Amino acid sequence: MISRLIHNERTARNAKPYCQCWNQNRPRLWESSGGCACGEHADISEWRWEMPESTGTSWVMMCPDQKQVTFHPFYSSGTAAVKGDTPLVRDYHYYWEIKMLTEPYGTDIMVGLGTNKVNMADSLFTFTSFLGRNGESYGLSYTGALRHNASVTRDNVGFCKGSIIGVKVDLWQGTLEFYINRKSQGISFYNLRRHQALYPMICSTAAQSSMRLIYAASWQASLLVDAAKILAASVNGEKSLFLPPGLKHTLKSQFWLTLPNHKCILDVDEETPELSPSSPSKPDSSMSLSSGLKRKHWHRRW
Numbered sequence: 001m002i003s004r005l006i007h008n009e010r011t012a013r014n015a016k017p018y019c020q021c022w023n024q025n026r027p028r029l030w031e032s033s034g035g036c037a038c039g040e041h042a043d044i045s046e047w048r049w050e051m052p053e054s055t056g057t058s059w060v061m062m063c064p065d066q067k068q069v070t071f072h073p074f075y076s077s078g079t080a081a082v083k084g085d086t087p088l089v090r091d092y093h094y095y096w097e098i099k100m101l102t103e104p105y106g107t108d109i110m111v112g113l114g115t116n117k118v119n120m121a122d123s124l125f126t127f128t129s130f131l132g133r134n135g136e137s138y139g140l141s142y143t144g145a146l147r148h149n150a151s152v153t154r155d156n157v158g159f160c161k162g163s164i165i166g167v168k169v170d171l172w173q174g175t176l177e178f179y180i181n182r183k184s185q186g187i188s189f190y191n192l193r194r195h196q197a198l199y200p201m202i203c204s205t206a207a208q209s210s211m212r213l214i215y216a217a218s219w220q221a222s223l224l225v226d227a228a229k230i231l232a233a234s235v236n237g238e239k240s241l242f243l244p245p246g247l248k249h250t251l252k253s254q255f256w257l258t259l260p261n262h263k264c265i266l267d268v269d270e271e272t273p274e275l276s277p278s279s280p281s282k283p284d285s286s287m288s289l290s291s292g293l294k295r296k297h298w299h300r301r302w
């Protein structure tokens with residue numbers, strides 16, 4: 001009975017795949033080879049996953065391109081985690097995307113980031129929500145839970161097999177924003193600039209769970225990038241035909257600049273809860289969970 005309640009809580013979220021491929025009955029081989037390539041048109045990968053030195057292949061297996069990771073390939077006895085091979089640099093904008101290739105289940109599967117103080121191998125024999133256990137990491141769970149500094153909010157839809165989870169880190173302003181299937185979930189955390197070194201991270205407790213890094217780009221914060229964002233937001237449809245080819249190419253390869261901000265999504269997505277008009281309009285200067293996903297109202301367009 002209890003397990004059924006827990007199961008219901010974990011699956012009640014309205015998580016959806018990015019494309020319809022994952023709704024069909026495909027042979028298992030199709031999934032184990034990585035499934036579809038939808039949403040993977042931009043072949044940019046500025047960093048890869050790093051095979052953890054202290055973790056054996058019983059916990060983590062990695063494709064030779066170091067983009068696709070399978071956790072617990074045989075059976076699971078705890079929590080495995082991997083991080084990116086390159087630290088994030090201050091004053092850069094980052095956006096990366098991960099495709100969930102298997103159905104998430106169990107204690108936790110998370111996408112996020114953490115500092116160089118996170119011990120990647122300290123939970124190999126413990127089933128835990130690895131990211132966000134303390135102030136050194138941040139994580140979004142497949143259940144929709146957002147975790148940081150041992151605090152949890154559950155205002156998110158979470159993700160399932162076939163979902164694309166996007167992570168946008170603005171190390172100019174110090175903000176972290178998650179995307180599900182290229183829809184913004186709002187800024188979740190502030191004040192990330194206080195960390196010395198941050199790395200992308202993923203973790204899982206589930207046997208034979210796989211994820212693939214499908215895109216990883218960055219752009220140094222500048223007036224140029226701000227201008228590109230504003231231009232991208234104002235150009236769509238036929239208007240884009242009049243763009244210079246170089247700029248058109250840039251906006252295609254750096255497509256994340258054109259992803260709508262949260263305010264736009266609220267205007268069109270009826271499933272999203274209503275705004276709280278009484279909320280303050282400035283982001284917290286202190287690090288905080290935006291339980292505050294109800295505080296969806298900032299005025300900055302990008």
Ligand SMILES: [Zn+2]
Binds near residue numbers: 021037038
């Ligand atoms: Zn597809």
